[in-house]
Every structure is written in structure tokens, then in C-alpha cells.
Amino acid sequence: MSVIIGIDIGGSTTKIVGFTSDKKIIEPMFVQANDQKTSAYGAFGKFTDTNGIKLSEIEKIMITGVGSTFIGDELYSIPCEHVREFDANGRGALYLSGLSEALVVSMGTGTAMVYANGSSVSYDGGTGVGGGTLLGLSKQMLGVSDTETLFTLAKDGDLNNIDLRIGDITKKDISPTLSAGTTAANFGNLSELATPSDIACGLINLVFETIGMVAVFAAKSRNIKDIVLIGSLTRNAEVKLVFDKIAEMFGLKFYIPDRSRYGTVIGAALCYFEK
Secondary structure, eight states: OOOEEEEEOOOOOOEEEEEETOOOHHHHHHHHEHHHHHHHHHHHHHHHHHHHGGGGEEEOOOOEEETTSSSEEEEETTTEEEHHHHHHHHHHHHHHHHHEEEEEEEESSEEEEEEEETTTEEEEEEOOOHHHHHHHHHHHSSOOSHHHHHHHHHOOOOGGTOEEEHHHHHHSBBBTTTTTTSSEEEEOOOTTOOOOOHHHHHHHHHHHHHHHHHHHHHHHTOOOOEEEESSSGGGGGHHHHHHHHHHHHHHHHHEEOGOOOOEEEOHHHHHHHHH
């Protein structure tokens, strides 16, 4: 049995996955480290040890991510092939969702969007708003510097103390798709009595609604309705709540597939088979 390894090296997290020669997936995992090269080697060692994979069984390593430049053409004398992150995003998202065509939204430190149709992938833009925005603002406003704490804090939050809604400024029906609860201005109704939980809830809503609306514009420009979300931010339950509202408003469908946080690394590994 030969194995294809995929590695996605981010700023502080490295994700890794494997596929057997008959395209059966070996469950992905991730490690965190301050140094990208250390993170990559650590992920590789942990993954191969956990799954009992010998170096002699690995045919190739497909590598992607912002930190992939720290790795050359070999890793432990195993040949490496560098994959464009946008290509990996598209292929991974289609594989996980079972779709043949979709707008793919990669929600990481920032947000990148690609249009994927079969093996064809093209970059459609993005926004600097993402997980980095969320952590930066939460650290400044709440003294919270990790997403798990922020999302836990937000569970008791009330957006009525943060956001200005359409119902706050008019009693008329503006549009059949815009309810009174639709956001008119994020943080536009910030109360002096707002609690840290309220602010945490508002920050999450701000980031997710911004990403969601940018995705809507991109999907409409392609005249497609299917949008697949991948990346680290997708693992939080609040994501689905926000995006379901946007989907209903604009007649679109957002998919958050299983293993969505591993979409990019899975796509990188799959590029081997397409070649």
C-alpha cells in the first residue's frame, strides 16, 4: 500500500491528511507551533506515528499554505510537490460537499473565495475580515485572545445591545426578504450597559455577516446558489446560525461539510490523483 500525504502549513497551525492509493482517506489532524517548519515536521511525525505509516510507504507529499515556502522539494527524503492554495481550496471543498460546482469560501485568518467547477478553479477575491479580525478586536475590546473563550463568552450575549436592526429604524416593510431583525448597522446600537458577552456576540456576528455578504456578491456574479464554507472558523456552531439567515434572505445555500476545517489540506492531497 502506498500513501499520499497532504500538508497545509498556516501561520501557527499545520493540518495533515493521508490518502491510500485507492483514494481512501486517513483521518486528518492538526498541530500548533510558533514556527512553521517545526509545526510541519511535528505534524508529519505525529500523523505517521499515530497511523502506523512507514516512510517507505509514502509515495509523495503534497504541500500547500502560507508556510509551505519553508519546505523544499523533499521532506525526510520523500519528494514534495507544492500546490497552489486556491487549487487546494476548490478541490477539497467539492470533494467534501459532493458538489460539482460551487463558490468556495475559505475562512481562516482572512477570507479567500474561489469558484470551483470540476477540476477548474479560479480566484474570485476575498476580504481581510476573518479569524484574525475576530481575535484582534476581541483582544483589544475584551482582553480575550483565543476563539474558544470568545465563542463560549458569546453564548450568553444579546445582539439587541449591540447591533442596529431594521426594525429599530422603521416599521415599514422595506423588502420581502428583509425582516425587522435584519442588521442595519453592526455595533450601531451599542448600549452603555452592554456586557462582555454582548460584545463577544456582536464581534462574531460582525465578522460572519461581513464574510457572508461578500460571499453573496461573489455567488451572484457567477449566477450560482451553492456556497461551500471551509477553514478553521467553520467548526463553531454560531457559523451556521448566521449563514442560514443570509441563505434564506438571498435564496442561496451554504454548505458546512464534515471535516470542513481540513478542506484545504484534503484538496492538496487530492491534487496528486488529478495529475
